[in-house]
Amino acid sequence: MTDIMTPEQRHFCMSQIKGKNTKPEIMVRKWLWRNGYRYRINDKRLPGKPDIVISRLKTIIFINGCFWHGHTPCDKFKLPKTNTQFWSAKITRNQERDAANHMQLKLTGWTVLVVWECQLKQQTLIDTLQALTIRLSQIYLSQFRPKPTTYAIESDTSFAAENNTDYGNQ
């Protein structure tokens, strides 16, 4: 991915990579906050008690643990060798519940984003946070497209017509 991060954003990522034991969820929250997004956390009123709710963008972000939510294909998701059937059934139920929650949210107008724990690993953290920022910007633009009648910017060619040589004489 092309690097479009500001030096500050890059610094933040590097500090997160060097810092140990930051929970994935906290990492994403800090990132959003620093980039100007305001949100609620663990909203019990919404299906699935979403980790992050950005009301202004009508967007929800789930930060999913790869094991509990059955991320495939993923290195972090391996069924235990004992009680395999039990775990398999349990994780399938979690996946079904996730799907139902996402559907419910989408039906009520929310955009649902999922960030997986493995995407926040050291090697992929920068790309993931950058992709998240881009996605949120797209959502912002799709929702806040200015009405042409109110904010139309007229094309004025007079700037182009200015004589360039004037600038050199100041």
Ligand SMILES: [Zn+2]
């Ligand atoms: Zn994963």
